[in-house]
Amino acid sequence: ITLNFRTTYVSKSGQVVYDPRSICVHYATTWFFVDLIAALPFDLLYAFNINVYFGVHLLKTVRLLRLLRLLQKLDRYSQYSAVVLTLLMSMFGLIAHWMACIWYFIGQKEIEANDLSTWEIGK
Secondary structure, eight states, rough: GGGGGTTTOOOOSSSSEOOOHHHHHHHTTTTHHHHHHHOOOTTHHTTTTOOHHHHHHGEEEGGGGGHHHHHHHHHTTTTTTHHHHHHHHHHHHHHHHHHHHHHHHHHHHHHHHHOOTTTTOOO
């Protein structure tokens, strides 16, 4: 977050902005809130045995919005087939990961609902 307050950006007119005040205002109005939520250490809540609600887990997905910034920068390299292939493979991997997370969540809810904790799965 600290580095982003000092990193230049390209304005809508296509010029690189070096003014520190303009950089701070631009970052504070665009990606600062997303980066702040993404930087919060939600896993420490479990370390201190603090009771968390289901909605707190969804806040961790805000970190995925940071991928949009990466995609904006990779847009200029889209004419290269290796970059397009890498992006495609990454998207397949990301979607497969999300599907596995959903599958795991469904399994956990089934175990809790039916008291299947005594089952020996896979034996």
